[in-house]
Amino acid sequence: MTGGFGFALSCPLPDRQNEVIELAHGGGGLLMHGLIDRIFRPAFAISSADLTHDGAVLEIAGARLAFTTDSYVVRPLFFPGGDIGSLAIYGTVNDLAMCGAQPLFLSLGLILEEGLPISQLRQVIASMHTAAETAGVRLATGDTKVVEHGKGDGLYINTAGIGFVRSAVPPAPQHVRPGDAVLLSGDIGRHGIAVLAAREGLGFEGEIESDAAPLAATVMELIEAGIDLHCLRDPTRGGLATTLVEIAKSASLDMYIDESSIVVSEPVRGACEILGLDPLYVASEGRFIAFVPLHEAEAALSIVRGAPRGVDAAIIGRVEASRGRGVVLEGMIGGTRVLDMLSGEQLPRIC
């Protein structure tokens, strides 16, 4: 080595400039929770838990209704296994289902970009119609706006939904108890990989289709069978890991998850391996996690397995009293690791 080799034992501290919104603020991870805690919650004086849950349960004239809203900005508009239209139906009805509610009505807000081919709009609306029929909901009201060319990605959709709460106690993180079993309704990561592959033009051998699908029918079956659903959540943005961490935090409990019981299909595993993504952080749009009492776990599992797309359902772990560890993943080879929320967007690694 030459004499020029001098160790500088520090990294320079970056300047904190005025913050601006980054894409990762919408990623469902830590940055978005920061927005909720620092901006939304103080402004509306509501508890953080109410804002991070999938929907609100409201009592109106003796009836318990679930109410939720979601916006859809997916690119590309069409991807294997779905499109922005079917996603806008399933995403919102699933948020209602996660409140233990039978979805009833949806509103539809369309923001169209000047230049969008009418044929594409027609295709999206037809897909929404089919999806709404599949999910058993009716479109009750709607609105359309057009923005100038270059000010939108072709088409954005907002849907809001109302559902009738069917479970005696609406499922919520605060009802999760130590000893609860964690049930996952199927394999994970198909939606995220399908959209990423379509967007980036990654031609994987054997096309990966989005798992977008309505979940209410299965949830209603569980409720009818008398399963005490302590909490339900669909692992969309941020994936399974972020969702589990959110619930563990809201419930102030620890969870132990067995990695080997989580099903990830071969094509999704392969794609994640190549892209350097962790499937635990990749979105699903037709799966849910249920927290149920241990003695009801087997009964719940057999119902979910018997439902459409439920073959890969599994009990993936259990809840324990908090020792401050959060969500611990027990790896396939015996080591353990702590799961955390997705931090920023999951960026591809380089080598």
Next chain:
Amino acid sequence: MKYIDEFRDAASVRRYADAIARITTRSWTMMEICGGQTHSIVRHGIDQLLPQGVNLLHGPGCPVCVTPTESIDAAIAIANTPGVIFCSFGDMLRVPGHRGSLLAAKARGADVRIVYSPLDALKIAQGTRDREVVFFAIGFETTAPATAMTVAQAARDGIENFSLLISHVLVPPAIEALLSAPDNQVQGFLAAGHVCTIMGYWEYEPIAQRFRVPIVVTGFEPLDLMQGIYLCIRQLEENRVEVENQYRRSVRRDGNRIAQQVMRRVFAVQSQRWRGIGEIAASGLGLSAEYARYDARTRFGPAEVHSEQPSECMAGLILRGLRKPTDCPAFATRCTPERPVGATMVSSEGACAAYYRYRRHDGTGAGVGLDMGRDASP
């Protein structure tokens, strides 16, 4: 998944853990060079499977972590130039320079695009001839051949609206630098399997002999790492000094000669600054005279130079294996992946990011003994 699952087989890993425990008679300190190996070790809990006293230090082999801040500042300056499309691997976007990151520049309107290969950047240049396309070429000997091939292709096809901001680094000079330091603690190395796939391992033989340190070329899966650690400890215990090749399914002694040829043609070895470590002679790659016109630094002029501000970040000590991430007072408090103080917290291959992600609540983060039990499993 074929060729992956076999190397993550729990029973085989356990057999190696037992074998390592059997042959280990004293404390040993080894360093894995590559950030990909660090990530795999921490993610799979490999270090938890080793006997007490066997210590793994995490080396400087994270390309994002060692890219100097001057290069990031230059990248941001170029990305902010009107008409430029700036292409980069995704990991680099969040790394803080002196004034923000590429991601922040993108949020403010710079055209920064994530690519998976330098050839994608060249394709963008081909498709948009009226704009200057710049690729941020970083990484070790693993990514350098793709950069070299892209430059050669640009020259062949006469694509002149394309240039590169190069910050490629080389592993062997870094190993020599670490071993030359008076406070070196490393007794054996796990060399990076993918770097050696390209370069072979003949370069490591004189280093092993000169510094009397065993080097085992090692892969990235749990079983690769356990076998690499086993081979390294066996050499140390038997007082042998060799370069051994654990990653035989990918690495030959001579490496990939075609890749080396194109690298020799396009690049010239030069002195290089490593973030958190300093200047190391002959440890970087720049463009050779024949391809110098593709250098973005000359095309866009030198960036404004900032003096390095000292901070509490101890990335330098971590990259040299003298400290663990959890030793840093800023770790997981003032320094997190969202608001990184140093680059080791940014990249998925950085040691601090790996510890943050997998070990934050464990207290120590290292060596909890031979805990093979799964009594806590559901």
